[in-house]
Amino acid sequence: MKLRNIYIGIICAVSLSACNDKMDYHEYTNYDNTHVFSDFGRTAGFVNNIYSYLDYDLPSINSLASACDEAEMAVTWSSVLDYTNGNWTAMNPKSQWGIYSGIRAVNYFLKEAKDLDFYDLRFTQDYQAQMTRFNRYQYEVRLLRAYFYFRLVRAYGDVPFTTEILTEAEANSIKRTSASEIFDFIISECDAVASELPVSYKNLEGDAASGDNPETGRVNRGTALALKARAALYRASKLFNESGDKELWRQAALFSQDVIDYCMENGIVLGKYTDLWGTNNYQAAEVIFARRVGDTSSPEYDNFPIGMENANSGNCPTQTLVDAYEMKNGGEPDPANPYEGRDPRFKMTIACNGDKWPDSNPNPLETYIGGRNGAPISYATPTGYYLKKYLDGSIDISAGSGTGGKRHSWITFRLGEFYLNYAEAVFQYLGSAEMATDEFFLTARDAVNKIRTRTGVNMPVLPKGISGDEFWKRYKRERMVELAFEGHRFWDIRRWKEGGVTSIARMEITKLGDDSFAYKKTTKPLTWDDRMYFYPIPDSEIRKNKNLTQNPGWEIK
Structure with a gap:
């Protein structure tokens, strides 16, 4: 782990642009x-670069x-296929260590920028507004650090932990800290910084960047x-x-209730x-925080249906996912017409045979064998489906009339x-899915029904009297559907310890x-081994640090 003490690459970003209402990252140089x-702009650039690790x-x-x-x-x-074909190893670790x-x-920021007052700049016109933003940075970066540690503990469990600037020798001798302690740190940091951060960056007192075009991201x-x-x-x-x-579940429920409140x-x-x-x-309307990625058409190039110019098919939804979308009438799908009458989120998320997708495609999709967008064409969908969600159907990726990239943000x-x-x-x-208490204002069933009855979805509510087993089964389906392609499913099956998925349906x-x-x-068929609940620590890190132990099952023999 390279936590060196001073030689940090500085990537300086320009101040948050009011004209395009986003955070930009631009390469600067090493200083x-x-x-x-010594300068508000370069200090802001250093902080903005920390955001780039999101x-x-x-x-x-x-x-x-x-x-x-x-x-x-x-x-x-x-290389993503390595996760499911048995090629995932400590030598091929899919490393998250760069976090x-x-x-x-x-x-580094918290140490070097502590107590700065930019005294030499005190007569500049926007000095007070700049200091207001600067004094907030410490809380922003502490929250970012807590999020970075969450990503590490989610992937590895116990991980090396420090809030200090380490020498290379110190970094390469640090031991792993228990996941429980790191969760304690994450939660305590969130508590410490929450009240110091604004609800919104619009109309902040003394902040010149607020108003109609506040800082976002x-x-x-x-x-x-x-x-x-x-x-x-x-x-x-x-x-x-x-x-x-059970107390850990109580805390989780209380904290989620706080978010809802x-x-x-x-x-x-x-x-x-x-x-x-x-x-x-x-x-x-429901976004709490989004990471502004910028103008790009990469998701469209990577995922638009094969058979279209420059398209690469990419992430093709499985029949396993399709089966999670219930029928609106509560029945079973028609074998001869299996896509009609399903949860409306199905057609919003997934493109199937006969759909007009994307806008620039002159023909309805043909995902059947021998069709324009189906096998045996190289890289055609192996599942019978293409992806819609998180793609911009208005983007044209053809060489002759391409529209270029458009803004994408990750929620x-x-x-x-x-x-x-x-x-x-x-x-x-x-x-129980039916119980409410003085402490918890919604039943579990009512909370799920908030999702099922959201605008444009309007699925039948889960019925009163639902058994615990049936609720849990339908909850997991609901979560798979609602949060599809939002970065949750891979981690959900691990935290539930239900990762023994040995096949997917097509x-x-x-x-x-x-x-x-x-x-x-x-x-x-897919390859699964229970060691995959946690990532392997990269073998290169194990070799550098004799105090760093490997996650079970990933040892190189």
């Missing part, structure tokens, strides 16, 4: 701390959606509450709570499901997740002589 922290999983050829049962990667050379670079930058109070609640949910889950400690108090509400992607999705936290998190936690704590479609279609489910 020492005296130079970086994760996002917009659909790509390496998306974790295709590392579980959510999707199958059509591009047969993609430590972000943690190192935070530790910065962590806020809701981000702190959301991270605290998500971390508590993971801590209460079986992967980290083998004893089934915060959203209600601040006008954050469930809106249209399709508002969660597209050019302005960061402004969707890190949104209200819908926390209704589901609350439902899970309160159900596990109380042991749909093989054949066109018949009368232009009707025959549908046949098939399966593809």
